[in-house]
Amino acid sequence: MADGLLQRHHVRILGQGQPLVLCNGFGCTQQIWRHLLPGLSARYQLVLFDYVSVDEAGQPYATLAEYAHDVVAICRALELPSIWVLAHSVGASIAMLTAIAAPELVERLILLTPSPYYFNEGDYYGGFEREDVEQLLRQMTTDYGAWSHLFAGLLLGPLQPAALGEELAEVFCQNDPAQVQHFAQVSFFTDSRKDVPVCGPARWWCNVIRTWLLHRK
Helix, strand or coil: HHHHHHCCCCEEEEECEEEEEEEECCCHHHHCCCCCHHCCCCEEEEEECCCCEECCCCECCHHHHHHHHHHHHHHHCCCCCCCCEEEEEEHHHHHHHHHHHCCCCCEEEEEECCCCEEEECCCCCEECCHHHHHHHHHHHHHHHHHHHHHHHHHHCCCCCHHHHHHHHHHHHHHCCCCHHHCCCCCCCHHCCHHHHCCCCCEEECCCCCCEEEEEEC
């Protein structure tokens, strides 16, 4: 059963030391970390995996908590006593929910560009207008290739090299469009703001690029 779970998520282990689980962001596979692997694997035991959007019975996931459950299951299958988690984008919310689901497992969270809710509402800045996201989701169903390039550009912003946008768009295009579309629905319409205060005793650091570090005492 454990072997099947690890194969299903394409789990790979690299390096030795403190276990560090890498949670991918929206639309990305574990390949998104490839430029960081040489440096990280020299210091940590890296656990890389890919998300799935359906359970073993073929039922689609309805919440990010189900993705977090998979992270816990992977760590249990690997018999890891405690983990640090490095996550970006919606992977940050999944990492936070993992810490809530298994506080005895997760020792430290390092969250890159996190947002517990992606829509701008009132005084809250989530990063996206609801109307824009709904338009993007419609485009996903009509022209997935065009959506990949448009969304990659939106995520990176105009100041980044065009080559980075092309690389990210290629990552999107390598995924199953139906799975990405479903993951997008769950990611954008999930409001995890209420879960932030219950993530457990932690110290928070935040810098100008909205990188948070949670260190459990």
